[in-house]
Amino acid sequence: MGLTGLEIFKQLPKTNTGDCGFPTCLAFAMALAAGKTSLDKCPHVSEEAKEALGAAAAPPIKLVKVGTGDHAVEMGDETELFRHDKRFYHPTALAVLIEDTEDVAARVAAFDELEFDRVGLHFVTDMVALQCTSGDGAKFKAAAEAVAAGTQKPFVLICEDVAAMETAATAVADKKPLLYAATNDNYEAMTELAKKLECPLAVKGNGLADLADLVEKITKLGYKELVLDSGNRETSQVLADLTQIRRSAVRKRFRPFGYPAMAFTTKDDPMEEVVQAGVYLSKYAGMIVLKASKKEEILPLVSWRQNLFTDPQKPIQVEAKAVAVGDVTPDSPVYITTNFSLTYYIVEGEVEGSKVPAWIVPVNTDGISVLTAWAAGKLTGDSINKALKENDMESKVNHKTLVLPGYVAVLSGSTEEETGWKVIVGPREAAGIGKFAKDNFGK
Amino acid sequence: MAFNAVKEKYRSKVGEVTLGATKEQGGTRGYTITVGGEGALPFLHFEGEIPNRPVVALEVWDHAPADWNACFDSYFGDVYNDAAAWAKKCVEEYGADLIVLRLKGADPDINDASPEDCAKVVKDVLAAVECPLVVLGCGKEEKDNQVLPVVAEETSGENLLIGVAEQENYKSLTAACMVHKHNIIAQSPIDINICKQLNILITEMNLPDDRIVIDPTIAALGYGLEYGYSIMERARNGALQGDKMLGLPMIGNVGFEVWRTKEANASVEDFPAWGEQEPRGILWEATTATALLQAGMDIVVMRHPKAASLIKQNIEELMVANEV
Numbered sequence: 001m002g003l004t005g006l007e008i009f010k011q012l013p014k015t016n017t018g019d020c021g022f023p024t025c026l027a028f029a030m031a032l033a034a035g036k037t038s039l040d041k042c043p044h045v046s047e048e049a050k051e052a053l054g055a056a057a058a059p060p061i062k063l064v065k066v067g068t069g070d071h072a073v074e075m076g077d078e079t080e081l082f083r084h085d086k087r088f089y090h091p092t093a094l095a096v097l098i099e100d101t102e103d104v105a106a107r108v109a110a111f112d113e114l115e116f117d118r119v120g121l122h123f124v125t126d127m128v129a130l131q132c133t134s135g136d137g138a139k140f141k142a143a144a145e146a147v148a149a150g151t152q153k154p155f156v157l158i159c160e161d162v163a164a165m166e167t168a169a170t171a172v173a174d175k176k177p178l179l180y181a182a183t184n185d186n187y188e189a190m191t192e193l194a195k196k197l198e199c200p201l202a203v204k205g206n207g208l209a210d211l212a213d214l215v216e217k218i219t220k221l222g223y224k225e226l227v228l229d230s231g232n233r234e235t236s237q238v239l240a241d242l243t244q245i246r247r248s249a250v251r252k253r254f255r256p257f258g259y260p261a262m263a264f265t266t267k268d269d270p271m272e273e274v275v276q277a278g279v280y281l282s283k284y285a286g287m288i289v290l291k292a293s294k295k296e297e298i299l300p301l302v303s304w305r306q307n308l309f310t311d312p313q314k315p316i317q318v319e320a321k322a323v324a325v326g327d328v329t330p331d332s333p334v335y336i337t338t339n340f341s342l343t344y345y346i347v348e349g350e351v352e353g354s355k356v357p358a359w360i361v362p363v364n365t366d367g368i369s370v371l372t373a374w375a376a377g378k379l380t381g382d383s384i385n386k387a388l389k390e391n392d393m394e395s396k397v398n399h400k401t402l403v404l405p406g407y408v409a410v411l412s413g414s415t416e417e418e419t420g421w422k423v424i425v426g427p428r429e430a431a432g433i434g435k436f437a438k439d440n441f442g443k
Numbered sequence: 444m445a446f447n448a449v450k451e452k453y454r455s456k457v458g459e460v461t462l463g464a465t466k467e468q469g470g471t472r473g474y475t476i477t478v479g480g481e482g483a484l485p486f487l488h489f490e491g492e493i494p495n496r497p498v499v500a501l502e503v504w505d506h507a508p509a510d511w512n513a514c515f516d517s518y519f520g521d522v523y524n525d526a527a528a529w530a531k532k533c534v535e536e537y538g539a540d541l542i543v544l545r546l547k548g549a550d551p552d553i554n555d556a557s558p559e560d561c562a563k564v565v566k567d568v569l570a571a572v573e574c575p576l577v578v579l580g581c582g583k584e585e586k587d588n589q590v591l592p593v594v595a596e597e598t599s600g601e602n603l604l605i606g607v608a609e610q611e612n613y614k615s616l617t618a619a620c621m622v623h624k625h626n627i628i629a630q631s632p633i634d635i636n637i638c639k640q641l642n643i644l645i646t647e648m649n650l651p652d653d654r655i656v657i658d659p660t661i662a663a664l665g666y667g668l669e670y671g672y673s674i675m676e677r678a679r680n681g682a683l684q685g686d687k688m689l690g691l692p693m694i695g696n697v698g699f700e701v702w703r704t705k706e707a708n709a710s711v712e713d714f715p716a717w718g719e720q721e722p723r724g725i726l727w728e729a730t731t732a733t734a735l736l737q738a739g740m741d742i743v744v745m746r747h748p749k750a751a752s753l754i755k756q757n758i759e760e761l762m763v764a765n766e767v
């Protein structure tokens with residue numbers, strides 16, 4: 001890096017068109033120097049300037065896109081080593097391995113159903129990784145076509161034999177699959193193919209030093225839509241490799257490693273695989289290819305991914321507005337909770353599951369959980385009273401009884417005092433709401 | 444452009460804490476366990492020494508837990524009412540490195556067990572297993588302040604790890620650990636400043652820092668795990684950059700947090716879209732642990748034997764030297 005905002009500014013058109021999203025060229029230059037935007041956001045910059053700014057202006061890790069349309073997956077474009085410094089942006093893509101010797105259509109159909117709903121969020125498994133196990137180009141092609149027909153989601157074609165890859169990839173090139181992989185042995189032809197088909201290309205090295213050399217050879221051939229694989233497969237070594245790739249790119253702006261990196265799990269036991277994938281997900285994999293494909297195996301991984309890629313500065317919040325769950329009547333119970341999105345949706349899910357229609361009143365706690373809000377003095381008799389008033393609960397129900405989360409039973413007294421409502425202390429965990437609702441409000 | 448590995452030069456390393464004492468050392472343990480000592484971020488052997496692997500503990504209660512998922516019955520059903528037998532099973536059959544004994548029964552709302560009763564359970568467990576022992580109170584300050592000093596006294600010399608001390612309540616436990624030669628768990632509510640502050644307060648009472656283990660507080664996967672993860676990661680970075688009061692081994696109550704969650708417990712009939720309950724619970728626990736291991740956790744407290752063995756294996760693989 002090393003270029004200052006002013007040095008960059010000198011190379012810009014200085015016309016302040018604002019098309020980059022910044023009011024002036026200077027503001028854009030400053031943001032660029034801070035790594036907060038990329039040069040391609042300015043449509044007016046000259047070729048010479050692009051050349052001059054070169055690496056300095058590029059993001060440390062290139063954004064690489066696989067697939068097309070709504071389901072396309074973007075990887076890379078990360079700027080941090082630790083999420084507490086800022087945040088991670090492009091969640092690790094999970095690719096489920098399918099071999100061309102299997103019943104591909106059936107496996108793809110099952111894969112396409114690997115979607116989950118949890119705490120108000122929708123999670124998906126992003127890609128299929130189709131491996132040419134047969135060694136037969138025609139078979140691989142048929143399998144690739146079955147994948148393309150069976151899912152909208154993008155896929156990876158795994159095959160180091162260029163001829164077989166060409167047969168399959170040509171047939172599905174419009175889906176922009178990731179071609180895996182260019183190696184020392186095939187990189188010229190494989191790069192040519194990727195270039196011709198305009199598909200992203202994975203580069204498989206033989207350790208990090210070799211990978212760096214290979215990437216340089218490929219970029220010299222004029223292709224830069226790359227995803228990196230160190231070629232190592234041992235858990236500990238892969239952790240080291242992923243860490244080095246990320247550090248070299250972010251800290252040193254080492255261009256050969258300025259691309260998203262990928263990892264493969266190696267375990268036969270799906271549970272062991274999930275744990276191994278957990279390591280790579282935590283530490284910098286842009287994409288993971290794994291065999292595990294049962295719901296109970298994928299759900300923990302997509303959940304950890306969601307957690308890891310949230311913004312550490314801003315808890316996700318819901319609006320602090322009373323919500324009617326089910327066909328409420330004036331007799332329906334009133335549950336108090338907080339406006340931390342996680343807390344709210346857990347409670348909403350349980351209230352819905354209880355089959356007893358009810359109101360949920362999320363108190364504005366600036367998006368923090370029940371106990372945290374209590375400890376921070378944001379969930380109090382007073383703030384509960386405010387929430388009831390602002391939502392005009394008195395006109396929505398014909399009773400004055402509210403349910404407090406069990407963990408803040410200590411707030412009962414002050415809540416009754418402040419609100420004039422009667423308090424029933426609910427269970428501690430929201431999971432108890434179903435039984436609680438039946439016992440207290442069931443017919 | 445040739446590749447040059449980016450290796451950090453750290454100023455410091457994490458302190459080591461040894462748990463348990465053998466006969467020669469004044470206790471009765473068959474072996475001791477040393478945790479901490481890392482001179483690099485988790486498992487990055489290429490840039491520093493990682494002399495001790497993280498260890499895996501299994502959780503034992505002093506009475507039959509009323510609300511554990513039924514999937515635990517086949518592992519512990521026969522020993523729920525006998526903490527000593529339960530602990531023995533955890534070590535001998537399920538390969539736990541050490542035991543965390545939770546004195547839940549002391550809770551006035553549960554069995555209100557007396558300090559003497561609690562001390563007896565601790566001694567029974569010590570007699571049944573050779574491994575070092577961690578003892579946790581019931582979580583109610585007032586009661587724990589009565590129970591834990593008695594436990595510390597009755598097991599003097601065993602070099603237990605006892606918890607928890609908190610910012611508002613650390614003095615009586617620190618004093619007991621001082622006098623009776625035990626280690627202490629310093630728990631802070633996911634707050635790096637409180638974490639440091641508490642360690643300072645404890646060392647100011649003259650308990651040396653090689654007898655403190657940090658519990659920075661964690662949450663389960665899907666319930667705020669990322670907060671605990673980031674706090675551990677920050678603490679470990681701080682430790683390597685030379686902050687002595689963050690440079691202590693860390694413990695995480697993984698099983699306890701995870702098995703409170705819906706995802707670990709809900710039946711497949713109720714949530715068909717989430718898959719089978721027991722493997723889901725096991726992986727919910729294992730994924731929480733594997734993530735925190737990447738942030739610097741040294742003592743992993745698990746509940747499900749299968750999750751514990753997955754994590755032990757994960758640690759073993761990560762302890763294989765790597766190079767760049």
Ligand code: B12
Nearest residue numbers: 315337343368369370371372375376405426429430632667
């Ligand atoms: C993540 C976390 C944080 C995050 C906050 C993230 C967030 N957006 O909330 C951060 C790091 C910011 C934080 C800060 C603090 N925290 Co904090 N934090 C936690 C942690 C680890 C998890 C909380 C969480 O997200 N839980 C998940 C959510 C879903 O739980 P929940 O909201 O309680 O909801 C559950 C139930 O309450 C129930 N429920 C919810 N609503 C309702 C409604 C009804 C009607 C019913 C029946 C049930 C119900 O259902 C849910 C699922 O079962 C806990 C410890 C732990 N392991 O639980 C500590 C914890 C809550 N924090 C604590 C403290 C003290 C603090 C601080 C005050 C520390 C400090 N001095 O800085 C600060 C305050 C922050 C501030 N000033 O704003 C303490 C509280 C102590 C106590 N017993 O009161 C805890 C328990 C840690 C501890 N053991 O000391 N914290």
Ligand code: SF4
Nearest residue numbers: 016017018020025042
């Ligand atoms: S788009 Fe380019 S020319 Fe227009 S303000 Fe931004 S930097 Fe300047």
